[in-house]
Amino acid sequence: MKKIALFIFIAMTIISCTQKEPGQVAKNYVPETPKLSSDVMTPEVLWSFGRLGGATVSPDGTQVLYTVSYYNIEENKSYRDIYTIPVAGGEAKNLTNTASNEYNVVWRPDGKKIGYLSSASGSVQLWEMNPDGSDRQKVSEIEGGIFGFQYAPDMSKICYLQTVKLDNDIHDLFPDLPKANARLETDIMYRHWDTWHDYTYNHIFIADYSDGKVGAGTDIMSGERFDSPMKPFGGTEQIVWSPDSKTLAYVCKKKVGKEYAISTNSDIYMYDVASGKTSNFTEGMMGYDQNPVYSPDGKYLAWESMERDGYESDKNRLFVADLETGEKKDYSAGFDQNAAALSWSADSKSIYFISDIHATDEIYQLVLADNSITRLTDGVHNYQSAVPVGNQLLAQKVSMSQPAELYLVDPTTGKDKALTTVNKGILDQLTMGKVEKRWMETTDGKQMAVWVIYPPHFDPNKKYPALLYNQGGPQGTVSQFWSYRWNFQMMAANDYIIVAPNRRGLPGFGQEWNEQISKDYGGQNIKDLLTAIDEMAKEPFVDETKLGAVGASYGGYSVMYLAGNHEKRFKAFIAHDGIFNFEHMYTTTEEMWFVNFDYGGAYWEKDNAAAQRSYSFSPHKYVQNWDTPILIVQGEKDYRVPPEQGMAAFNAAVLRGVPAQMLYLPEENHWVLQPQNGILWQRVFFNWLDKWLK
Template sequence: MRKLPVIFLLMILFACSEKESTVEKHGYVSKTPDLSAGVMMPEILWSFGRVGGAQVSPGGENILYSVTYYDIEENKPYNDIYSVPVEGGEPENLTRSTSNESGAMWRPDGKKIGFLSAVSGSTQLWEMETDGSRPRQVTEIEGGISGFKYSPDGTKIFYIKSMKLDESVNDMYPDLPKANARIESDLMYRHWDKWHDYTYNHIFVADYSDGKVGEGKDIMEGERYDSPMKPFGGTGQIAWSPDGKTLAYTCKKKTGKAYSVSTNSDIYFYDMETGETTNFTEGMMGYDKNPVFSPDGKYLTWESMERDGYESDKNRLFVANLETGEKTNYSEGFDQNAHNLSWSSDGQTIFFISNIHATDEIFKLQLTDRKIERLTDGIHNYQSVEQAGDQLVAQRVSMSHPADLYSVNPESGEAQNLTSVNDELLGAITMGNVEERWMETTDGKQMHSWVIYPPDFDPNKKYPVLLYCQGGPQGTVSQFWSYRWNFQMMAANGYIVVAPNRRGLPGFGQEWNEQISKDYGGQNIKDYLTAIDEVAKEPFVDKNRLGAVGASYGGFSVYYLAGHHDGRFSAFISHDGMFNFEQMYSTTEEMWFVNWDIGGPFWEKENEAAQRSYSFSPHKYVQNWDTPILVIHGEKDFRVPPGQGLAAFNSAVLRDVPAKLLYFPEENHWVLQPQNGILWQREFFGWLDKWLK
């Protein structure tokens, strides 16, 4: 009986929202921003609906997906679940509530939709009819869950629950309940943006029958490991076999220092009948993750990297014959990465996403002849792909258009819109032109760059130019749509943007991608200067008004350029950039990154590669700084700890260089809260306008 008020509350929320046409059409909608400027503004950017989580129904007729809107005044997101026919038609908001529903999933029989909601006080599994009616809470698991999947035969589910296995100070000293401290004896005590909370993600399996869930069994009982892996892993790292007898899951079964220096995750098989777990990828030393069974259960495909400790190694497409145990690398001879793998309904083809020359495209692998074909070609990024009947359903984005869902012909690659979530806002603003350019580098190679022009660009005028420095460092400058580093926002503020795919970025072969490791102050810096120098030759560019901006590795690039730019630039902005490599090595959390890319610790004086890397540390060249710089950093950034930004800002001030610090106590390596995001944009352009206009 205690569940009834909660059920009634959710039903009332759904029912009430049906009465308002604007809510019924869009779910939660924040206030319409001021569109009078006719170009991108921070408030417009944060008003776009964000599409995600597409999933095709068992019969292939409909697609579930989510749309998230941010309320700027409340400084929080609202998420609704939608459906749209695969053949096209009017999308339907299934939840239409002021609570947040997520993780939507078709029940295998197609008769109900499962989803996550915290309306009861903790996140639990709920189900509703396929039209969104009759929501009902299914689980009542202490502490809540963070994800789930039905087994293909509909007789079981797995769910993810956080299990406390380590002692806190208060557990160790119960007579000191107000003591606030940590006691550590090994690494990985914090990761990305959170201190370890003494808990681990564990997978539970339970019997399921028409909305009733039995007692869950922890298949990782007592293990101090996470599946899905933290901080970004989701249920895509776990897969049911078609017969429901096997659960494949991704896990890195290491702790402390061993975890911090390794990228060796594996795929494990849990046998539902015997309760035994086996390491299916034992001996494969890099990342192995995201398993997907073929429809007939005879094969398994997954993403695999070869080398332990190298997080940007080639992401290979592996397939295993589960009857013979043979594992085959289908990426041999394919000098690109493979992501987001999915099977065709007949089990003969694997569709996947791969970056090629700065766009993310759909490819397909024919198993019978090992042939890989490219399906799509355009100025866009595809982010996911799944077969639906005789079509593919894919999510697509570009620098000029936030994500929408598309129907893609699996033979021709032709695409048609299934959703148009942001057409109203997009129709009210003018975007700048996006142009591709190829440039010759200082070592005689060809480098791809994007050039983005202001709306209503006039070649007879003179414009300031921004050099965009990408992070990663191995993160491609593709057709991404960013809610912070948004090129159309920069263009709307009157800047030409040049965004080069300098050395160290994927999509141009593994040799190009790997060159940057242990060469941070080398060829890629020359590539940056090539890009800005080439664009600066144009008659519409004001050479006296050039700026350089970037985050993470891009933030390092800005700090390094500040000491080596020979007067090219008049303003710099560095967000969460590396400033002091020795300090960075000693304080970051994932040691595999600095070990591989820098080459090792600073105390290894005989390690020539490492010592060369430390010679590139920007703090060694502060004596050359003479250009105004804005430093931005987040307190919860444990990848590039906040001391890096504070040291850079302090050094600039002590050098009498015009400087400003924008510091976010509640943000991590990114900026995720709406009002902080808008503040970021205002300070970003305020600084650039002051020195470049």
């Protein structure tokens, strides 16, 4: 019977591997460029931009593969298509244009096919097509579907990602109670970011592959109650094949429950394909170790590494290991900045990476031979990636005035030229506000970079209300990012002056500046924020009687703290997913390493002076001073800053008799991801500000 079942399975697999993607009547949503009635940003225009996905270069170096997503506001959903464009420049070509979204899009190592994931057949499977988009075929039939894959360089195998159920749920424990709806917990980390633990784990499988045929997969983490890639944000960047296809390196934090919740100690593991054995390559390295990248010649492995366990915002170091000698070296030891998005040169002699410097993200090059690091670019922008293509770099770039596009960068001069123009049709119709960097002296005599964004048709003879933008993180960058929620051009388009300071606790100004905020939430960084708005309020074009403060996450905390400590400066507040009560936050958030490091410990540690000082900064201790209108925004699925924080703040304001509103979003997490919710958010945001500041 087992042999018959196996035969049927193999036969069905052969049939499914040659199944063509069915023709679809419904096409993808690729809208015509809208004709705008005004040259200033609106929420609807903001959600009309095409969103560029990750780009890869063809093996022969002539084509770039990428995705673009568009949101259909009426349907409240997104559509993603696959595109190619010649490296030499020219017209972009849409290869798919189907009603199914495609993702995890890569070139097959021989360049003859493009591999991607699609749910066109019902479950998410691996599909392939020719580089011109023709002959789309499904090449896997993996029960339950997959959510990621990579080809081995020699194309003899693929690895793919799948969730595996290993824990018992309530119905496994009590099968005679099929309608019971409950959980039975014995440890923490039962929910993370925006989902409750579903008793499954992300595992890596390896399967034989031969020109469009995928064999049976082997779980290389069989029985392990760990995740690779790591939740909630890890993807295929945490998994990489060695150039000889003999080893698979992957990132994992092999801890569970409380130990997982208090630790950031992830490691890079090496799986030997021939023997099936796994070894911990970064054993003894105690912080985050992730995103490994092999050199093209296979002699080196580079990766991003943090030193301290439990500190998620530690310096992101650039480590390189000599795989022949086993030596591991921190090549950024004398470089007081972070290193991310590592990419090897073709000759394996240097590494390109991205680093935040003084509120912009720039491209750098490390030359291994002399351990030299050189900055290659300079401008008012953020580069998000840079990979070699011939004698150039293919880079993704954004700014406060433009969503992501692909550029070709000359590493010698640092100059770039646009390769894609996904949003040119809309951008050409808009007038963006001036973006200006100012340096201001803080209360302790240091220099702080502050971005000022002016309304599109700024008139220096008028007086404008001004908004103090409070960044989240707390170690999130206030660089030249483009956001679909906290969009500075969107705010400026509503005739506000935006003041966005790089206060204490932000990267790009050295580790000391970045780390100062921990255990000092109500201290120097709050003074930095007030310095920024006070300095701008002196300008003749700013109405000092109409100042607002807005922010999310740690920025939401900052707003709530300022609400009780602002000395009548502000006339309106907006706090999104902010921390209101530190004690409650400590025992309800999921990633305990964050509150342990930033607060300094638990609130019951009465002899812990640092922790007790931190808890003295809790906004709920200053509610008696609240007297200014406040809008609270809260996502129900936010388990980082749990929803009761926003409810408590709103209730306290109402009980105090303070004008207040609460925008509660039952289907959103720490962010706002759905189109109609995103537009609603913008409308409520500006309705509230206009009511009190105009």
